Structure formats: C-alpha cells, structure tokens
Amino acid sequence: MMLWELFFTFLKVGSVSFGGGYAVIPMIQYEIESHGWMTSSELQEMISLAGMTPGPIATNSATLVGYKTAGLAGALVTTLGMILPSLIAVILLASMFFRFNNSKWFRSVFYGFRPIITGLIIYAALNFGFLSGDETGFTWMTFVTLLICFGCLYAMFKYKLYPIVVLLAAGAAGIILY
Structure with missing residues (x-):
C-alpha cells in the first residue's frame, strides 16, 4: 500500500513539474509534509543532497x-512516478514541436510559462534559504547566506566563472563561515 501511495504521489508531482526541479520543490515539500514522511529539517538536508548529486x-x-x-x-517507485509523466510529455511534445514549431501561438504558450516558473524558483529559494521555520528573524546565518549568495552571483556575472568553481567556492565559504 505504501509503495502505491509513493508512486501516485510522485506521479502527481511529476505530472505538474514545469520549469525543472527547483520549480517543483514547493510541491514536493507540500506532499512530503502532508504525508508526514519527513520533518522540515530532513527535507532541507534531502534537497541539499539532491542538488549536489548528478542528475x-x-x-x-x-x-x-x-x-x-x-x-x-520505495526509491524505485518514486523515481518511476517522477519520470514517467516527463517521458510521455517529451515524446508527445517532440512530435508536436516538429509539426507546430513555426506557430506563434505555440511559442507564446511556452513564453507564458516563464513568469510562473521564475516565481516558483524564487519561492523555493526563499522558503528553503530563509523561511524554514527553524529560526525567526534576521540572524547572522541569514546574513552569511545572503553574502555567499550575492558573492556567487557577482562572481558568475562579473567574472563569468564556471558554475562548478562557484559551487565549490560557496561550499568552502559555508564550511569556513558556519
């Protein structure tokens, strides 16, 4: 019974995962918390680990x-539930794309997704970075997190550094500062 619940939960998540993984994190969080599968801190650790692993x-x-x-x-059924909708969508969209890629309406639909996807990514960043519920108010950890974040953005925009280098530098800064 648990395996079916896991499968259908992540099939649902995978069915609405427009905009990539970071945009779908709020829905994963909602599902995990509503089922009581993880605590908020376990979820944050899991998202961190998932972000550092390939894929x-x-x-x-x-x-x-x-x-x-x-x-x-459980790992197998959740993975299958998560990727099955995307696999089906990619096959269908690829066939549609080659038929309708010159259509202004078709391109406009995809451009219309941009604002909501950006909003979902910002929500996920704020929720996991600052509004986790573990601490209240503006703390020194919030300040350090913002400092690392802006430092990374500056390094990538100003110096065009390779993202892996910035990721490693941010990890080192986190080790030193925390």
Whole structure:
C-alpha cells in the first residue's frame, strides 16, 4: 500500500513539474509534509543532497524520499512516478514541436510559462534559504547566506566563472563561515 501511495504521489508531482526541479520543490515539500514522511529539517538536508548529486534535483529528491520511506523499492517507485509523466510529455511534445514549431501561438504558450516558473524558483529559494521555520528573524546565518549568495552571483556575472568553481567556492565559504 505504501509503495502505491509513493508512486501516485510522485506521479502527481511529476505530472505538474514545469520549469525543472527547483520549480517543483514547493510541491514536493507540500506532499512530503502532508504525508508526514519527513520533518522540515530532513527535507532541507534531502534537497541539499539532491542538488549536489548528478542528475535532476526533482528526480533525485523523489528517489531519496522513496529510499528513506520504503527502502530500495520505495526509491524505485518514486523515481518511476517522477519520470514517467516527463517521458510521455517529451515524446508527445517532440512530435508536436516538429509539426507546430513555426506557430506563434505555440511559442507564446511556452513564453507564458516563464513568469510562473521564475516565481516558483524564487519561492523555493526563499522558503528553503530563509523561511524554514527553524529560526525567526534576521540572524547572522541569514546574513552569511545572503553574502555567499550575492558573492556567487557577482562572481558568475562579473567574472563569468564556471558554475562548478562557484559551487565549490560557496561550499568552502559555508564550511569556513558556519
């Protein structure tokens, strides 16, 4: 029964995962919290781990939730639930794209997704970075997090650094400052 619940939950998440993994994190959070599968701090650790491992963060998150909840079988069914809608959508969209790619209406629909996807990514960043509920108000950790964030953005825009270098530098800054 638990495996079916995991599968259908992540099938639902995978069905509405427009904009990539970071945009779908709020829905993963909602589902995990409503089922009571993880605490808020466990979820934050899991998202961090999923973001550091190779592959899409949403799929990695689903795999980790499944593994923590129901072992290897749970990891398999959550991963399958998460990727199945995308696989079907890619096949259908690829066939449509080649038929309608010159259509202004078709392109406009995809441009229309940009604002909501940007909003979901910003929500996820704020929610996991600052509004986790573990601490209230503006703390020194919030200041350091913002400092690292702006430093990374500056390094990438100003010096065009390779993202891996910025990621490693941010990790080192976190080790030193925290």
